[in-house]
Amino acid sequence: MQDVFVFETQCLHSLVKVFPDEELRDGSYTRGSALRGETFDFQVAYRAPALTKPIRVSVTSTSQAAITLREVGLAPSELPCQRRHDDNVLRVTPGLYPDPLLPIDEEQGIVGIHYQWRAVWITVELAEETPAGEYDITVKFAAMTGEMLGEESFHLEVISAVLPPQTLIHTEWFHADCLANYYGVQVFSDEHWGLIELYLLTAVRHGMNMVLTPHFTPPLDTQVGGERLTVQLVDVRKEADGTYEFGFGRLVRWIELCDRVGIRYFEFSHLFTQWGAKHAPKVVAEERGELRRIFGWDTDATGEAYKSFLNQYLPALMVFLRERGLENRCYFHISDEPLFEHMPWYRSASELMQAHLGNFPIIDALTNVEYYEQGLVKGPIPANDHIGPFLERQVPELWTYYCCVQYRQVSNRFFNMPSARNRVIGVQLYKFQIAGFLHWGYNFWNTQYSLQAIDPYRVTDAGRSFPSGDAFLVYPGEEGPVESIRMEVFYEGLQDLRALQLLESLVGREQVLTLIEEGLTEPLSFSQFPSDAEWLLGLRERVNRAISGASASESTKRGRLS
Structure with missing residues (x-):
């Protein structure tokens, strides 16, 4: 009996996750719109009737925009979700999940595997100067012999308005030690600095404008009594009389690198340990001609030795930052995720x-609103499932975050969650006028508590500890970072936020809020939102139409006045 299957292709939107072991559930998506200065993504799924390699994939377009093709790779997950998950997930079983966006070699192409649906990810980068208009983008699949296997065309309308700059402060914690570990380079060697720059460039292109700055090795996800690889930017020399001298040469290099790639804000790493503020971070100093650790888990954070150190270090750092004109660009941390019972230690550290610090802001991820009410932290960062009390108190310039325990009825970006659940955060940030977003895992390639380094292509759940998708957004590539579906989709959410802000500048906030909640059975919140991709895509199209109409009216009005 002859094989009745043929090579198949289908255009899909970016919020679809294509699994190799199931049929496509979504219909074709062949047209969309974007603003000038925006990055637009879509996919083409393909299925071959037999093992087919190489398949050469190419793109042509009537637009001059930069277009990148990448293969949607599969990543393993042993722990795809928490046990008490909600229903807004794609699957809960361990297995292979679409996530890394792998570069496509022109000669090697891609591979079709017997009856498995796979996907190619298409990224269209529109410059602010891109002319408004209608453009066709055609993706073609060809066999090694030159035989055409299939093609799909996408119609993209570019609207004349320009996407405004991002105002949200956004940090994904950058782990410099993980780069050194994975690539086998010495910390702060030229090779390490080169990697730092590549990974920060990718972060900036995806809306990250703040970076965790390790003046001392960050005391994050470290086993009590254990250590992470030293990544200390500040040199310390301890004198015989108990005084300290500080050198800021590496910090200068860090700041200059960040300025070069487009990082705006510096988030100085925590000066007290995670989950309690009871101890000091690892601090290495030169003493009597030898480099050794002088503070760490064995240091009482309330003791005189560490207080004396900070009473000398912080004034020196303030002088340095003010001399470089960084007063409006620096933020500080005390301790990550303190609980209510940790308040006495946190209070001592805060005071x-x-x-x-003067007017330099202190920000920390925490749950209990009492920390804010008692003045211990002016910049609380509650998780999106605990943000209600902070919204009720109208905390100014409020931030939010999520991590491995925010998995019921809120936005997040685990492998097994639909991409709409990732992207919807942009609309939520807009409605509640959130000033900043924090996440702990840009490139955390360790097991929980940093007991050992991992290969993120094989271990995606921090050693069966955090649901896959929580610990990192990028994979290590031979020539720098390999991005993920989750990273691209989250950036789409940030672009939605900017588009909503643009529309507000044209028609007012009330009209935008009405547009967002039109047809909803209950108001949008961090815990109540439509779960389907069609609502989110439809909302963005309505926003684009409203921007186009309002911009045209504004242009006509200006023409009459002139």
């Missing part, structure tokens, strides 16, 4: 830091 000491506030005495030196």
Whole structure:
């Protein structure tokens, strides 16, 4: 009996996750719109009737925009979700999940595997100067012999308005030690600095404008009594009389690199340990001609030795930052995720830091609103499932975050979650006028508590500890970072936020809020939102139409006045 299957292709939107072991559930998506200065993504799924390689994939377009093709790779997950998950997930079983966006070699092409649906990811980068208009983008699949296997065309309308700059402060915690570990380079060697620059460039292109700055090795996800690889930017020398000298040469290089790639804000790493503020981070100093650790888990954070150190270090750092004109670009941390019972230690740390920092803001991820009410932290960052009390108190310039335990009825970006659940955060950030977003895992390639380094292509759940998709957004490539579906989709959410802000500038906030909630059975919140991709895509199209109409009216009005 002859094989009745043929090579198949289908255009899909970016919020579809194509699994190799199931049929496509979504219909074709062949047209969309974007603003000038925006990055637009879509996919083409393909299925071959037999093992077919290489398949050469190419793209042509009537637009002059930069277009990149990448293969949607599969990543393993042993722990795809928490046990008490909600229903807004794609699957809960361990297995292979679409996530890394792999570069396509022109000679090697891609591979078709017997009856498996796979996908190619298409990224269209529109410059602000891109002319408004209608453009066709055609993706073609050809066999090694030159035989055409299939093609799909997408129609993209570019609207004349320009996407405004991002105002949201956005940080994904950058782990410099993980780069050194994976690539086998010495910390702060020229090779390490080169990697840092490549990974920060990718972060900036995806809306990250703040970076975790390790003046001392960050005391994050470290086993009590254990250590992470030293990544300390500040040189410390301890004198015989107990005084300290500080050198800021590497910090200068870090700041200059960040300025070069487009990082705007510096988030100085925590000066007290995670989950309690009871101890000091690892601090290495030169003493009597030898480099050794002088503070760490064995240091009482409330003791005189560490207080004396901070009473000398913080004034020196303030002088350095003010001399470089960085007063409006720096943020500080005390301790990550303190609980209510940790308040006495946090209070001691907060009082000491506030005495030196002046107007420099202190921000911390935490749950209990009492920390804010008692003035211990002016910049609380509640998780999106605990943000209600902070919204009720109208905390100014409020931030939010999520991590491995925000998995019921809120936005997040685990492998097994639909991409709409990732992207919807942009609309939520807009409605509640959130000033900043924090996430702990840009490139955390360790197991939980940093007991050992991992290969992120094989271990995606921090050693069966955090659901896959929580610990990192990028994979390590031979020539720098390999991006993920989750990273691209989250950036789409940030672009939605900017488009909503643009529309607000044209028609007012009330009209935008009405547009967002039109047809919803209950108001949009961090815990109540439509779960389907069609609502989100439809909303963005309505926003684009409204921007186009309002911009045209504004142009006509200006013409009459002139």
